[in-house]
Amino acid sequence: MSIPFSVVTSVYKNDKPEYVKIALDSMLVNQTIKPAEIVLVVDGPIHLELTDLINAYQKKYSSILRPIFLETNQGLGHALQVGVSQAKHEYIARMDSDDICLPNRFESQLLYLLEHPNIDVISGHIEEFIDNISNIVGKRVVPLYDNEIYHSLKYRCPFNHVATMFKKASIMQVGNYQDWHYNEDYYLWIRMALANCKFANLDQTLCYVRVGKEMYQRRGGWKYFKSEYGLQKYMLNHNLINSITFVYNVIIRFVVQVLMPNRLRGWVFQKIARKQNQSSLYGGA
Numbered sequence: 001m002s003i004p005f006s007v008v009t010s011v012y013k014n015d016k017p018e019y020v021k022i023a024l025d026s027m028l029v030n031q032t033i034k035p036a037e038i039v040l041v042v043d044g045p046i047h048l049e050l051t052d053l054i055n056a057y058q059k060k061y062s063s064i065l066r067p068i069f070l071e072t073n074q075g076l077g078h079a080l081q082v083g084v085s086q087a088k089h090e091y092i093a094r095m096d097s098d099d100i101c102l103p104n105r106f107e108s109q110l111l112y113l114l115e116h117p118n119i120d121v122i123s124g125h126i127e128e129f130i131d132n133i134s135n136i137v138g139k140r141v142v143p144l145y146d147n148e149i150y151h152s153l154k155y156r157c158p159f160n161h162v163a164t165m166f167k168k169a170s171i172m173q174v175g176n177y178q179d180w181h182y183n184e185d186y187y188l189w190i191r192m193a194l195a196n197c198k199f200a201n202l203d204q205t206l207c208y209v210r211v212g213k214e215m216y217q218r219r220g221g222w223k224y225f226k227s228e229y230g231l232q233k234y235m236l237n238h239n240l241i242n243s244i245t246f247v248y249n250v251i252i253r254f255v256v257q258v259l260m261p262n263r264l265r266g267w268v269f270q271k272i273a274r275k276q277n278q279s280s281l282y283g284g285a
Helices: 017-028 048-060 076-086 105-115 146-153 168-173 184-194 213-218 222-237 243-259 262-273
Strands: 006-011 037-043 065-070 091-094 121-129 136-140 165-167 199-210
Touching (some): 065 076, 076 184, 146 184, 165 168
Parallel strands (some): 006 091, 037 065, 121 199
Antiparallel strands (some): 121 136, 121 165
């Protein structure tokens, strides 16, 4: 199966070179099908060690790795917008700079997309780890089929963003990635749902995702709540959810993201939100 595809990822000043190296190797060395290009958006100035790593990989994989340097840090939404617009191929995979692709990730997704040409976005499950993949601390299971994904979308993000693969034309049709604090992916899927795009998830783990205590801090506080509230308001205004669902979603988010301490929030995400796709933290059946 020789179908060229792109990977879009980004790095910024706080990324650790040793983690970036592992992520790049999981795409360039350890895949059953390797990408035709990796668009690596460097989001603002970075330190010398990370620069040296990127230069070394660019030299070694000059026909594949294509760094794009942005003068200032403008956030993940803008970085992905640049990366997708610059990608050369119709199929694009997303990847974070500190996560690890399983060896058959790209092959599994491409095969499914070839067998189901109507699908615009596909993802799969992820397993979350601390320090190394022998220390798995959680698994995020997502709904598999289009109707289940549309239902789940009303309550929470139905994809694991780092494990998505999508059609460039479908992304560009709805305006590409756009800035939305910590939720640029969820905002994109909502706009695609409103455009009647077709969704799917594979019933397999595609990526190991690096997590830590700071992840739960990022998912709390007023700024994060306001971002989520804005998305709920957007869905309500576009008739994707009704007023009852809106109120339910907002109350749940306020409790978890504003009132709940970080330690308890971490336990909730690991033990409840990661448990089953049928019964998520933010509802759904």
